[in-house]
Amino acid sequence: xxxxxxxxxxxxxxxxxxxxxxxxxxxxxxxxxxxxLVQLLQSRYKIAVLSRGYGRKTHGFLMADAQATANxxxxxxxxxxxxxxxxxxxxxxxxxxxxxxxxxxxxxxQVVILDDALQHRKIKCGMNVLLxxxxxxxxxxxxxxxxxxxxxxxxxxxxHAIIVTKCPENxxxxxxxxxxxxxxxxxxxxxxxxxxxxxxFEPSLTEHKQKVLVLSAxxxxxxxxxxxxxxxxxxxxxxxxxxxxxxxxxxxxxxxxAKKHDVVxxxxxxxxxxLLTNLPNVLGDKLQVIPxxxxxxxxxxxxxxxxxxxxxxxxxxxxxxxxx
Numbered sequence: 001x002x003x004x005x006x007x008x009x010x011x012x013x014x015x016x017x018x019x020x021x022x023x024x025x026x027x028x029x030x031x032x033x034x035x036x037l038v039q040l041l042q043s044r045y046k047i048a049v050l051s052r053g054y055g056r057k058t059h060g061f062l063m064a065d066a067q068a069t070a071n072x073x074x075x076x077x078x079x080x081x082x083x084x085x086x087x088x089x090x091x092x093x094x095x096x097x098x099x100x101x102x103x104x105x106x107x108x109x110q111v112v113i114l115d116d117a118l119q120h121r122k123i124k125c126g127m128n129v130l131l132x133x134x135x136x137x138x139x140x141x142x143x144x145x146x147x148x149x150x151x152x153x154x155x156x157x158x159x160h161a162i163i164v165t166k167c168p169e170n171x172x173x174x175x176x177x178x179x180x181x182x183x184x185x186x187x188x189x190x191x192x193x194x195x196x197x198x199x200x201f202e203p204s205l206t207e208h209k210q211k212v213l214v215l216s217a218x219x220x221x222x223x224x225x226x227x228x229x230x231x232x233x234x235x236x237x238x239x240x241x242x243x244x245x246x247x248x249x250x251x252x253x254x255x256x257x258a259k260k261h262d263v264v265x266x267x268x269x270x271x272x273x274x275l276l277t278n279l280p281n282v283l284g285d286k287l288q289v290i291p292x293x294x295x296x297x298x299x300x301x302x303x304x305x306x307x308x309x310x311x312x313x314x315x316x317x318x319x320x321x322x323x324x
Contacts, residue, residue, distance in 0.1 A: 003121040010124040012235050013099050014321075016111045018307065019125040021118025023138045023151045026242050027219030027293065028131035029165045029196065031076045031269065034115045036194075036294040038084050040304055045311065046108050049084075050098045051077045051115040053091030055073050061101045064089040070272040075243065076115060078272040079302040087211045095123045111311055118158065119151055127310045130159035133192045133220070134193075139183060159189060161306060166223055167195045167297065192296050192303050198227045199291040205263060206231060211238075213261040215254060215268050217244035224290065228265055236261075258283055 002008040018037060022028040034049060041047050053062070053074035064073050064081035073081070073091045081089040088106050092098030095117050103109055114120075118128060132138045138156060141147040156162065164179055176193055185191055212232040214225050217240035225237045238257055240250070258264050266274065266286050271289050274280055280287055296303050 008121070009205075010121055011096050012124045012126070013096065013112075014318055015099075015103070016127070016311045017099065017114060017123070017125040018111065018127045018129065018310075019114045019117045020129045021114075021116055022131045023118075023155060024132070024136070024141065024148045024159065025144065025150050025219070027148075028133050029194075030116050030131060031079060032292055032294045033112055033129070033131060033163065033165070033194070035080060035083060036296075037113050037307070038080070038087055040307065041311070042084070042087060042109060044308070045110040046106065047098065047111040047113060048088040048090065048102050048106055048109055048198050049077070049080055049113045049115060050102060050117075051080075051089075051094060052093055052095075052117075052120075053077055054116070055245070056091065058091075059093070061090060061092040061098055063105065069085065070276055075269050075272040079268045080115075082272070083268070087156065095120050099123070110315060118155070126314055127161070127307070128159045130156055130162045131165050132162065134164050134171070134179070135183065137164070137179065153224065156184070157189075160310075161190045161192060161303065163192045163194050163296070163303075164195075165194050166220075167193045167295075169195060171195070171297065190302070190306055192299050194294050194296045196223060196227075197293050197295050198224075199293075201231055205288075210262040210281055213257055213264045215264050215266045215270065216232075216240070217273065218242055218248075218267055224265075224267060224292075228290075235265075244273070246273060246279070250276050251279055252281075254279060255282055258286060262286070267292070 003010055020030050020034050056074040057071045062073055068078060068081060071079045075087050077091050090098055090102055095114060099112050100218055130203045138153060141149045180191055212235035214228050214235055214237040216224060219242040221239045228235045264283055268289050
């Protein structure tokens, strides 16, 4: 309320900032969409990624480096750093301070992508991308503890683009129109639809009737589990809470389960926390990470144009102000 009524100020920074956020507690696919933006922009601009670093055991500003782990920067930033080692990835609770520190440390920095900063009201990002899942739109959800929302629904008006995520592969145009009508977005907001694309399984895994275990500690493991079951109908799932820290007891449980299976599939995010245990060494080649990417259906070019137009216009405006 204090921020909405401008009693507490939200600060802007003098470079393009893109926030990828949601209203729910998790499971909308923020990190894969951040990686989508990194992939899109890395060849055009000098970019960096900034996150709070949820679940880390450190405080303050930290830049990902060769010694970084899920303990020091969090599992999601660590995943991004591993996938894009040449892109600066940093964590800081205070995003304004974090961006200013990045500007000091990264020469000619042009764009900062913020992972999960919609609720960080101290900063006013230039472009907000709001994610909501196709099977649980924020308009149909409720605040905790009744539902999964951690923020009020009217905060969706802060978004410049809304992406309905985790759409089925065969989603029909009429289904998209129904969602479009349900959301009833104002004219300044653009609506897009995206889906997860999991990497195909290696032929060596599918040739034989493998006994498969899916190990996950993410918010909504059912999408991954359904994908695996299409190829391995008898697969079983061992699920932990989102961002779960694996204990010695967990390790023993997982090791015992793995003995009864030929393959243990997990996510890139979970793998970063598994590296803090001895399980990768114990499981060896049994442990397989299933990579996932994001595809924006039909309107990918429109989304890319919206993002790039925002960045170019902001850089041009800042350049003129600097000359003055």
